[in-house]
Every structure is written in C-alpha cells, then in structure tokens.
Amino acid sequence: MTSEASSSGLSLEGLEDVEEFVGGIEGESSMSLDRLLHVSELVQMGNQAFRDNRFEEAINCYSRANTIKPLDPVILNNRCAAYLRICQFLKHRPPAASEHRPLSGLDPTTHAELALKDAEKVLFFQSDSVKSFILKANALILLEKYELARDVILSGLQVDPMSNPLKVLERTTASTITTGGHGKPERSDDFDCTLCLKLLFEPITTSCGHSFCRSCLFQSMDRGNRCPLCRTVLFISPRTCAISVTLNNIIEKNFPQEYAERKLEHDSLTNYGADLIPLFVMDVIVPCQKFHLNIFEPRYRLMVRRIMEGNRRMGMVITDSTTGSIADFACEVEITECEPLPDGRFFLELESRRRFRILRNWDQDGYRVAEIEWVQDIYPSEGTREKADLQELTNNAAGFARSWMRRARDAAQQRRDRLRLLELDKAESMMPTTRDPERFSFWLATLTNRRPSERLQLLRMRDTTERIRRALVYMGAEEQGYRE
Numbered sequence: 167m168t169s170e171a172s173s174s175g176l177s178l179e180g181l182e183d184v185e186e187f188v189g190g191i192e193g194e195s196s197m198s199l200d201r202l203l204h205v206s207e208l209v210q211m212g213n214q215a216f217r218d219n220r221f222e223e224a225i226n227c228y229s230r231a232n233t234i235k236p237l238d239p240v241i242l243n244n245r246c247a248a249y250l251r252i253c254q255f256l257k258h259r260p261p262a263a264s265e266h267r268p269l270s271g272l273d274p275t276t277h278a279e280l281a282l283k284d285a286e287k288v289l290f291f292q293s294d295s296v297k298s299f300i301l302k303a304n305a306l307i308l309l310e311k312y313e314l315a316r317d318v319i320l321s322g323l324q325v326d327p328m329s330n331p332l333k334v335l336e337r338t339t340a341s342t343i344t345t346g347g348h349g350k351p352e353r354s355d356d357f358d359c360t361l362c363l364k365l366l367f368e369p370i371t372t373s374c375g376h377s378f379c380r381s382c383l384f385q386s387m388d389r390g391n392r393c394p395l396c397r398t399v400l401f402i403s404p405r406t407c408a409i410s411v412t413l414n415n416i417i418e419k420n421f422p423q424e425y426a427e428r429k430l431e432h433d434s435l436t437n438y439g440a441d442l443i444p445l446f447v448m449d450v451i452v453p454c455q456k457f458h459l460n461i462f463e464p465r466y467r468l469m470v471r472r473i474m475e476g477n478r479r480m481g482m483v484i485t486d487s488t489t490g491s492i493a494d495f496a497c498e499v500e501i502t503e504c505e506p507l508p509d510g511r512f513f514l515e516l517e518s519r520r521r522f523r524i525l526r527n528w529d530q531d532g533y534r535v536a537e538i539e540w541v542q543d544i545y546p547s548e549g550t551r552e553k554a555d556l557q558e559l560t561n562n563a564a565g566f567a568r569s570w571m572r573r574a575r576d577a578a579q580q581r582r583d584r585l586r587l588l589e590l591d592k593a594e595s596m597m598p599t600t601r602d603p604e605r606f607s608f609w610l611a612t613l614t615n616r617r618p619s620e621r622l623q624l625l626r627m628r629d630t631t632e633r634i635r636r637a638l639v640y641m642g643a644e645e646q647g648y649r650e
Contacts, residue, residue: 179338180300180331181251184213184224184244187231197235205231209241216248221255224248239292242284246301249281253308278308296326303335312339353424357417361386361394366417367428368409374398380409381432384471385531388464388510403506436476438535443481443498444469445527445534450621451482451497451518454596454609461512465532470512474504481522481536484618492534495541495625497521517596521625543604543630556631560603563610563634567597570641571613603630610637614644 187209197205212227228245235241256274285302288295299322306315316339322332359366361382368380376395378386386394393400418425438444446466451457461470473480483496503515520540527536546552571590578586593613598605607630611621614637627633 179304179334180297180329181247181304184216184247185240185297186210186213187238187240201234205235205238205241208234209244212244212248216244216251219251221248221252225252237287237291239288239295239298242288243295243297243301246281246284246288246305249277249284250301250304250308253277253281257308275309278305281305282309294325296322296329296332299325300329300331300335303332303339307335307339315339353421357421365421365424365428366413367425367432369413369417370402370407371410371413372398372400372402374400377410377413380407381435381471385464385468388467391510403508403510435530436472438476441537441539443479443522443536443538444473444530445481445483445492445496445524445536446499447483447485447492447534449482450484450493450618450625451499452608452611452621452624453497453518453521453605454598455518455612456592456596457516459512459514459516461514467510467512468531469533470501470504470514473501478502478504479519481524481538482516482518483524483534483536484622486622487619492524492527493622494524495521495622496524496536496538497625541628543607543628543633545604545630556603557600559631559634560600560606563638564600564606566638567610567613567641570645573645574613603634607633607637610634611640613637614640616640 187206208227208231212224212231215221215224215227225245225248228241228248232238232241232245253274256277282302282305285298285305288298289302292298299318303315303318303322306312306318316336319332319336319339322329323336326332357366358364359369359379359382360376361378364379366377366379369377370380370383371377372383372393374393374396376393378394383394387400387402391400392398446459446469448459461467469480478501479498480501481496482499483492485491486493498519498521499516500519501514502517505513507513522538522540525537525539527534529535546556571594575587575590578590590613593609596609596612598609600606608624611624611633616624620640624633624636627636
C-alpha cells in the first residue's frame with residue numbers, strides 16, 4: 167500500500183502528519199537510555215513509513231515501540247492515525263481494483279475499531295489532549311457512529327474552541343446526521359453485478375470480497391466452485407448462504423425504481439404464471455406417479471433453484487422420436503422434497519399432477535420454457551346413461567385393480583423382486599378416489615410398465631372410458647406374463 171493511497175485523494179481532518187517522539191521527559195527515569203533510543207528509532211521509522219503512505223509498516227513500527235513503552239501518547243496517537251488512514255483507503259478503494267490487485271488482511275471496520283481503542287487510551291490518561299479528540303471523532307465517523315462522534319467533537323471544542331479540524335468535523339457530522347446518516351450515493355457501476363452487468367439484486371458478498379446477484383453467483387457456480395472474478399475456491403451453497411442484507415437495503419433505498427424493475431425481472435423467472443412452465447426433457451410421465459430425480463446438469467440445477475423459489479412445479483416431457491423435437495403433450499410435476507448435495511447436485515422427490523399441451527417453447531438460460539394449455543378429458547353430461555356407465559366402469563376397475571395388485575404382490579414375493587414390491591406399494595399410496603374417473607384412469611395406467619410411445623398416447627387421449635379399458639388390457643397382459 168504505497169502511492170496508491172495518496173493518489174486516491176483521501177484526507178482525514180487533523181491527520182495530515184504524525185508527531186515526533188521526544189525522549190528523556192519527566193517520568194521516564196525507569197527506562198534505560200538504550201531502550202529509550204530504540205523506541206525513538208522505531209517511532210522515527212514508523213513516521214517515515216507513514217509519510218510514505220506505507221501504513222501497515224508504520225503500524226508495525228509503532229506496535230513494537232508500544233510493547234517497549236506502553237501507553238505513550240505519541241506512539242498511540244501515531245498508530246491510531248495509521249489505522250485511520252488504512253481504513254479510509256479501504257473504504258474508498260474501487261471494487262474493480264481487487265480484480266487486478268487483491269488485498270488481504272483486516273477489513274476497514276476492524277482498522278477503525280483498533281484506532282478507536284488507541285484514541286480512548288490516550289483520552290483516559292490525558293483528557294486535555296485535543297489530538298486524541300480528533301482521532302476518536304474520525305474513528306467514530308468511519309464506524310458510522312455519527313451521534314457519538316459529534317459528542318466527542320463538542321467535548322474537544324470545550325478543550326480548544328479554536329481547533330479547526332474539530333470545527334470541520336463538527337460541520338461534517340451535523341450534515342450527515344441531518345441526512346439520516348448517509349447521503350444518497352451516486353449511481354455507478356460499483357452497484358452492478360459483474361456477471362449480468364445490472365443492478366445487484368439479492369447480493370451475496372463472497373469470502374474474497376466480491377459481490378454478485380445471488381442467482382448470478384450460483385448459476386456461475388454450477389460450472390465450478392470458484393469466484394467468477396478472482397477464481398478463489400468458494401465453500402457456499404444456496405441453502406446456507408445468506409444475502410448481504412445491509413448492501414441490499416442500501417440499493418433498494420437509493421435506487422428504488424431500478425430495484426423494482428430488477429425484482430420484477432427476477433419474479434418473472436421464478437413465477438411463470440398460469441400458462442408458462444419450465445420443462446425437464448427426459449421421459450413421458452403421466453399423472454399419479456411418484457418418482458425420484460438426480461439433477462446434475464448446470465442448466466437444470468439453475469432451473470430447480472428458480473422453481474424452488476416459485477411454485478415448485480415444472481413440466482416433464484420427452485423428445486418425440488418421429489419429429490426430433492419435444493413432444494406436444496407433457497405432464498406437470500411438483501417437487502415434494504428437494505435435497506441439495508454438497509457438490510451442487512439436487513436429489514428430488516416428485517409427484518405428477520396435470521397434463522398439458524405445448525403450444526410453443528423456447529430456450530431460456532439453457533433450459534426449455536413452454537407456453538401451454540391445460541388439457542382435460544371430454545366428459546359425458548351429468549344425468550346421462552354414458553356418465554353412469556363411466557362411473558360403473560371406474561368402480562369395477564377399482565375392484566379389479568385391488569385384486570390385481572394382491573396377485574402382483576404375491577408374484578413379486580415369490581420371485582423376491584423387492585423393486586417391484588416397492589413400486590406396487592408406491593402405486594397403492596397414490597391411488598385416487600373413483601369419483602375422479604379421469605385421474606383414476608391415469609393411475610390405473612401407472613400399474614404396468616409401458617413404453618414411452620404408449621404413455622404419450624395415453625396423455626393425448628381425451629376419452630376416459632377408452633383409457634381405462636386400455637389400462638385394463640395392459641394389466642391383463644402383464645398378469646398373463648407372470649403366469650407363464
């Protein structure tokens with residue numbers, strides 16, 4: 167930290183220079199001349215480092231001198247000034263500078279707190295030291311404790327009413343308190359995410375000191391667990407990492423209109439609305455199924471995070487082998503359990519809900535999103551013979567399904583097929599009421615393992631009676647296979 171500090175245009179009231187150490191004063195008879203000379207040399211070295219803007223080196227010299235001669239006002243005042251200059255430098259250092267020259271060490275707040283301790287020590291023993299009032303006031307201002315700083319300034323002015331630094335600080339704190347503690351910051355790219363180049367939204371500040379939008383950071387980390395700027399390895403996850411509340415509040419307060427636009431944009435990615443749905447392209451799923459998924463692709467990890475912030479639902483669709491594009495019918499699934507894994511993957515438990523027809527689809531951040539219309543079977547009118555026949559068929563099919571499942575379970579036990587037994591138990595837990603023939607017909611179809619093309623035909627079908635009959639045929643054929 168050399169000329170960079172002075173070139174940044176920083177200045178602190180009353181801290182332009184440090185004091186020279188004068189040895190041999192009254193009260194130092196207990197210290198040998200050699201030790202006193204050594205302290206003097208250390209202070210001189212520290213003062214030269216301070217004037218050259220090498221503040222860390224100056225602090226080291228002053229600390230060594232303080233070890234030999236504790237509570238000396240000159241040493242403590244000089245070290246306090248060095249702490250304050252470092253703090254001011256760090257507070258005004260542009261974020262972009264960290265990309266080319268990252269810093270390590272204590273943060274600005276810690277430097278200000280150390281400066282405050284030194285100033286308070288001097289004030290305790292020398293309550294008439296105007297210099298210490300100036301130092302303490304500067305430390306409190308850097309800690310944003312403006313009311314306390316003003317009290318210190320007023321106390322210092324009682325000691326020396328003509329102190330120009332204290333007068334300047336008094337005007338500064340009075341103005342800051344009047345504006346509520348902070349002036350409105352100028353809109354600059356310091357408030358932008360370096361990934362999306364937009365105003366930070368739900369910012370996260372990493373351990374290496376860089377801030378990103380929460381969604382941008384974890385989208386980047388889907389491809390590796392390093393900081394996108396400095397490549398520092400990060401050990402964070404969406405489940406455990408909290409947003410920077412203070413930074414987020416500052417942005418929301420000072421740029422309300424732009425923040426509202428960013429929020430609206432974010433909400434549109436997590437709450438798709440009634441006729442839009444994100445798609446997971448894998449297989450044909452029909453309603454009334456329960457299954458698990460292991461999500462590892464970066465694009466789908468991003469999609470799952472957004473879904474979990476919204477309604478927890480997505481569409482499950484297959485690529486149609488006849489056309490090479492995604493099929494026209496698909497099924498909505500709900501994430502009932504989501505377990506984030508340490509390596510960034512997600513282990514999901516899902517249940518299928520409703521089917522829909524895809525009107526159009528497009529790519530969004532690597533995954534597919536579709537405009538859809540919900541589809542239902544065409545039911546016979548209430549009170550008609552067809553409606554009564556459908557209900558009777560559904561009731562009979564339910565009785566057959568229960569006996570069929572008992573026989574299937576017996577056959578699986580004989581073969582010691584644990585996987586099949588688990589499938590049957592899961593299917594039985596999903597059995598819907600017969601008062602909803604359409605949903606029951608899909609559940610009936612889940613009892614047997616069908617090819618994707620056959621399941622897709624069931625989704626496209628809008629005749630409940632035909633679907634029940636076809637499912638019963640599938641069940642009869644599978645049972646015949648057990649007997650053979």
